[in-house]
Amino acid sequence: MNTRHPSRISRKAAGQLLDGAAGSSVAAGPEAREQLARVLAAAAAPGRPDELTGEQMAVAAFQAHHLDPDATPQRGQMIKSPLVRFLTGKILIASLAVGATGGVALAATTGTFSGSGSAQASPGVTASGGPLAPTPNPTVTDPFATPSPAVSASASPAASASASASASASASASAAVDLPKTAAGLCEALVSDVASGGTNASASATLSTSAKEKALASGAVGQLLGGSSEFSSLTATAQGNVAVPDLCALLLDLPQLPQPGDLAKLPSSVLAAVPASELTSVITTLPSSTLSAVLDALPVSTVSSVLTNLSSSGLSQVLTALPASSLSQILTELPTSVVSQLLGELPTSALSQLLSGLPSSVLSVLPTSLLSQLGL
Amino acid sequence: MRWVKQAAEALDGAIVRAQRGDADAFRALYRDAQPRLLRYLHALVGDDAEDVASETWLQVTRDLAGFTGDYDGFRGWIATIARHRAMDQLRRHARRPPAIPVPVETLAGRPAGDDTAEGAIETVSTGAALALIATLPADQAEAVLLRTVLGLDARSAAAVLGKRPGAVRTAAYRGLRTLAARLEQAGHPEQAGKGQLGGVAKAGVTHLRELTLKDMR
Numbered sequence: 046m047n048t049r050h051p052s053r054i055s056r057k058a059a060g061q062l063l064d065g066a067a068g069s070s071v072a073a074g075p076e077a078r079e080q081l082a083r084v085l086a087a088a089a090a091p092g093r094p095d096e097l098t099g100e101q102m103a104v105a106a107f108q109a110h111h112l113d114p115d116a117t118p119q120r121g122q123m124i125k126s127p128l129v130r131f132l133t134g135k136i137l138i139a140s141l142a143v144g145a146t147g148g149v150a151l152a153a154t155t156g157t158f159s160g161s162g163s164a165q166a167s168p169g170v171t172a173s174g175g176p177l178a179p180t181p182n183p184t185v186t187d188p189f190a191t192p193s194p195a196v197s198a199s200a201s202p203a204a205s206a207s208a209s210a211s212a213s214a215s216a217s218a219s220a221a222v223d224l225p226k227t228a229a230g231l232c233e234a235l236v237s238d239v240a241s242g243g244t245n246a247s248a249s250a251t252l253s254t255s256a257k258e259k260a261l262a263s264g265a266v267g268q269l270l271g272g273s274s275e276f277s278s279l280t281a282t283a284q285g286n287v288a289v290p291d292l293c294a295l296l297l298d299l300p301q302l303p304q305p306g307d308l309a310k311l312p313s314s315v316l317a318a319v320p321a322s323e324l325t326s327v328i329t330t331l332p333s334s335t336l337s338a339v340l341d342a343l344p345v346s347t348v349s350s351v352l353t354n355l356s357s358s359g360l361s362q363v364l365t366a367l368p369a370s371s372l373s374q375i376l377t378e379l380p381t382s383v384v385s386q387l388l389g390e391l392p393t394s395a396l397s398q399l400l401s402g403l404p405s406s407v408l409s410v411l412p413t414s415l416l417s418q419l420g421l
Numbered sequence: 422m423r424w425v426k427q428a429a430e431a432l433d434g435a436i437v438r439a440q441r442g443d444a445d446a447f448r449a450l451y452r453d454a455q456p457r458l459l460r461y462l463h464a465l466v467g468d469d470a471e472d473v474a475s476e477t478w479l480q481v482t483r484d485l486a487g488f489t490g491d492y493d494g495f496r497g498w499i500a501t502i503a504r505h506r507a508m509d510q511l512r513r514h515a516r517r518p519p520a521i522p523v524p525v526e527t528l529a530g531r532p533a534g535d536d537t538a539e540g541a542i543e544t545v546s547t548g549a550a551l552a553l554i555a556t557l558p559a560d561q562a563e564a565v566l567l568r569t570v571l572g573l574d575a576r577s578a579a580a581v582l583g584k585r586p587g588a589v590r591t592a593a594y595r596g597l598r599t600l601a602a603r604l605e606q607a608g609h610p611e612q613a614g615k616g617q618l619g620g621v622a623k624a625g626v627t628h629l630r631e632l633t634l635k636d637m638r
Contacts, residue, residue: 077601087549088547096456099455106482
């Protein structure tokens with residue numbers, strides 16, 4: 046016999062649940078009401094790192110507005126291309142950890158929140174246990190509870206970068222001192238140095254967006270990176286000097302860089318960290334040479350995911366755009382079942398054209414059913 | 422509960438500091454409010470939630486200097502902005518259905534195919550909870566989300582929705598009553614067929630796809 050009557054929840058109990066203040070009185074109620082309390086607590090559980098991937102961009106927009114109110118992006122400008130979205134989400138957060146901007150940024154790379162301990166990290170099971178409701182999550186306010194004097198008002202980005210690295214998660218805690226010199230701060234310094242010919246590290250915020258882009262595109266970036274240890278953490282984050290302009294363009298929220306075609310410049314380890322679904326959405330926009338370089342740089346498993354995610358027209362476009370050597374390599378590296386699935390999606394005419402340029406050594410590893418279908 | 426009060430007071434102070442241009446203070450506000458916004462917006466615009474949230478923060482940045490109030494008021498303020506931007510988004514994509522907000526197999530926080538409802542409920546994940554709430558009619562889902570996830574009282578939630586507090590209380594009450602009934606069904610598959618939490622969530626996805634601008638008015 047069912048003795049539970051959860052749907053008879055009283056208005057008073059509902060109000061208590063919604064206020065998240067009922068606590069033990071709700072927990073003592075019927076089972077389904079306990080479950081309801083758990084559901085509400087879970088809905089209001091502390092923020093996850095993947096919910097904060099836009100933080101750097103939002104803060105950058107905030108800083109830009111306060112330095113130059115007219116420079117605040119207009120509505121719509123913050124809607125990012127898939128490329129920018131995944132880069133800001135997956136790569137920039139990693140770079141933020143280098144700049145030690147705080148516990149949450151660090152947590153984004155480790156998957157856990159730091160700073161306030163595990164007590165607040167697990168969603169509570171009572172209605173009052175979900176730190177998002179109805180009062181602020183102590184995890185995110187921790188920096189205010191424990192302001193850190195660790196970062197001094199240093200004038201040198203390099204000095205403060207090392208200071209913030211040693212200060213770790215508490216570096217951003219102090220609201221009273223200078224802004225922590227994050228990777229974005231180093232990028233600002235880099236842009237400023239380039240724009241001023243390396244003679245003056247004053248605020249690059251006074252530069253226009255186009256001037257910043259021009260500075261990053263300049264050959265002087267490489268010289269500065271090579272000639273100074275000041276930016277070594279940037280170089281390390283970007284895994285080489287080449288990708289630093291793209292990294293900085295993203296950190297500084299510049300609209301022009303990087304173009305999808307610049308994907309090939311990014312280190313393969315960075316590319317490999319990008320979700321296949323995101324790569325899929327940009328891969329059909331790549332020019333042939335870049336496409337080839339990107340696919341070559343990716344691990345086989347990622348290539349497999351990317352290609353199988355494509356629509357049949359997208360797949361046809363990508364495969365026909367590849368040089369025969371790259372196509373051969375891909376077809377021989379991928380598991381036979383994947384090759385069979387991929388090629389099976391193509392129209393016979395496209396398939397025939399595609400395979401006609403391949404050497405027999407490659408054709409020999411293809412599924413015989415496909416070859417017989419084509420009369421090969 | 423002292424820490425809760427201290428945390429609220431800390432963010433009260435953060436508003437004032439952010440209004441003076443303190444980026445760390447703004448960051449603290451963002452870290453607390455952004456997850457709330459995203460979860461609310463997912464119910465309104467699905468996969469466009471991130472974009473709408475970005476637009477919301479841009480407007481917050483521009484208009485923060487004119488905001489007066491504490492952190493409770495701030496949450497209500499940004500929820501109002503977010504809702505307006507969500508309506509803009511729905512107008513831009515008139516009647517375009519929102520994308521599925523949460524993969525069904527992740528809803529119960531356990532592998533797909535494990536349909537032990539009791540266990541699923543015991544370990545209910547945030548995604549599962551939000552998907553379940555999204556199964557409600559739009560007015561009820563919004564009322565529940567504003568009250569629980571945004572942490573607004575009935576009066577503030579009513580201000581966001583442009584309704585009377587009584588109407589919001591009723592919508593939230595009905596929403597909770599429906600959720601409780603669905604949870605009971607999920608917990609008793611022998612009575613409700615295959616009505617697991619995952620099944621409820623699947624129904625919710627279908628329902629959510631029907632959310633339109635009209636529902637928000």
